[in-house]
Amino acid sequence: MTNALVLDVDGTLVDTNYHHAVAWFRAFREFDLTVPVWRLHRAIGMGGDKLVAAVAGQHVEDTRGDDIRQAWEDAFDPMLHEVRPLEGAHRLVTAAVEAGFAVVLASSGKRRHVDHYVELLEVDGIESTSSEDVDESKPAPDLIEVALSRVAPDARAVVVGDSVWDCQAARRAGRPVVAVRTGGFGEAELREHGASSVYEELDLVRADLPDLPLA
Incomplete structure (x- = not known):
C-alpha cells in the first residue's frame, strides 16, 4: 500500500504566518477596524473564507468580508518577495x-x-x-x-x-x-x-x- x-x-x-497576520491587520484597518495582531496570528491557518468572521464577527463578514479579503491580498502581495x-x-x-x-x-x-x-x-x-x-x-x-x-x-x-x-x-x-x-x-x-x-x-x-x- x-x-x-x-x-x-x-x-x-x-x-509566512507573521506576514499574513500583518497583511490582515492592514486589511481590516482599511475599513477602520482594528483587530489585534496577536488575535490575527491565532487565526492564521484557517482559510480566509472563515477568518474574517472568526476574528471580527459575522456581521463584518456579511457586510465587508469580500472587500477585506481583497484588501488582505493587496497588502500581502508586496511582501511575497520577502517570503x-x-x-x-x-x-x-x-x-x-x-x-x-x-x-x-x-x-x-x-x-x-x-x-x-x-x-x-x-x-x-x-x-x-x-x-x-x-x-x-x-x-x-x-x-x-x-x-x-x-x-x-x-x-x-x-x-x-x-x-x-x-x-x-x-x-x-x-x-x-x-x-x-x-x-x-x-x-x-x-x-x-x-x-x-x-x-x-x-x-x-x-x-x-x-x-x-x-x-
Whole structure:
C-alpha cells in the first residue's frame, strides 16, 4: 500500500504566518477596524473564507468580508518577495519522495502564491492544492481529502502542519497529524487539537519519516 505525506505550506514549509497576520491587520484597518495582531496570528491557518468572521464577527463578514479579503491580498502581495522557505523544507520533501512517499502540498493559499512557494522550495513535480480547489477551507477536511485524491486516495497517510487548524482538519479527515512549531503555536495546544508529535524543526520530522503514524 502507498504511504502519503500531506504537507501544509504556510507556516510549515514557508515562513509566512507573521506576514499574513500583518497583511490582515492592514486589511481590516482599511475599513477602520482594528483587530489585534496577536488575535490575527491565532487565526492564521484557517482559510480566509472563515477568518474574517472568526476574528471580527459575522456581521463584518456579511457586510465587508469580500472587500477585506481583497484588501488582505493587496497588502500581502508586496511582501511575497520577502517570503523564504523554512529550514529543512526542501530536504523533507525530497527525502520523503526518495523514501517512496506520495507527497502532496495541501494549501488553502491563492494559486499564484502556492506556485511561488513551490518555486522557492525547488520541488518541481509535487502536486498541490489551493483555495480554488475547495468550497470550504481548514479546519474543514476538504483540502486534505482533495490533496490525497490527487496522489493516492487509498494511501496510508499522515498530515504535517503548524497550526491547530491543520490538526483539526486532519482529525476530521480521519488522518493522523504531526505538527511543527514553526508557525508559532505551542506544543500543548497542538497536542490538545490532535497532534501525536510536535517537532521544533522540519529536519527532525525528516529524521522520523520511517516512524511517522500512518492511517
